[in-house]
Amino acid sequence: MLIRVFGPSEAAKDEARDWLAAAVERSGGRLIRRPSHAPLCVGTPEAASLSYSGSFAAAAYGAGPVGIDIECSSRPGIREWGRRFLSAGELQSPPIEDAEYLKLWTRKEAVLKALGTGLAVDPRRVEATGAVPRLDGRPLPFLRIMTRRNSTYVLSVCSSTTGAVGHAASRTAASEERKESAADARSDAERLSDLAESKKQDRKQD
Secondary structure: EEEEEEEEOOOOOHHHHHHHHHHHHHOOOEEEOOOOOEEEEEEEOEEEEEEOOOOOOEEEEEEEOOOEEEEOOOOOOOOHHHHHHOOOOHHHOOOOOOOHHHHHHHHHHHHHHHOOOOHHOOOEEEEOOOOOOEEOOOEOOOOOOEEEEOEEEEEEEEEEHHHHHHHHHHHHHHHHHHHHHEEEEEEEHHHHHHHHHHHHHHHOOO
16 A cells, blocks of 8 residues: 655645556556545556645555545644544543544544545544444454654554555655655766766867
8 A cells, every 4th residue: 555645835735636646547547536525546446545634635545445534733622622523432531632632533534534434424433542443333344544643743544454554555655755766866876977977078178
């Protein structure tokens, strides 16, 4: 599975969409963007998911189902409205810190996206504290959740393969970035080589 975070920038949303469309095209498919709905992959068995928050965006692409959610760490009022999405079981031992509310919210929304329902299903019906989510108290063993967070955002991904390749997904994204960096380095080296050769030719002509 490929997972990529974009931002912080005003162009993060467009960059995420373009990256996802390119990933689908490399698989021989086509991405259909649907306002207020998850993107649809045509011509490929893989699934895609997008998420936006502030100046950040995130995209995931791989064997479906898949759902991704990103939220800025500085989301105000999370504790106040956060209790509204807790299940009955979670209310018995609610999160103590704002960061834990935000983490739980991203995990729940990632699950609902992977199920293809989004917020049409009440988040209180979902329990997402463990690696295997539950719906109406029943486990969904075909899904796994992972979460990453830093000082600027919280990112959760839910898919049929997240549990097995969650870390590999991070490595895949990192590998892509390393390849891009290596390509840039080669380009720089080639430009320096061309410049050196040009100077040699100039000296010969002098």
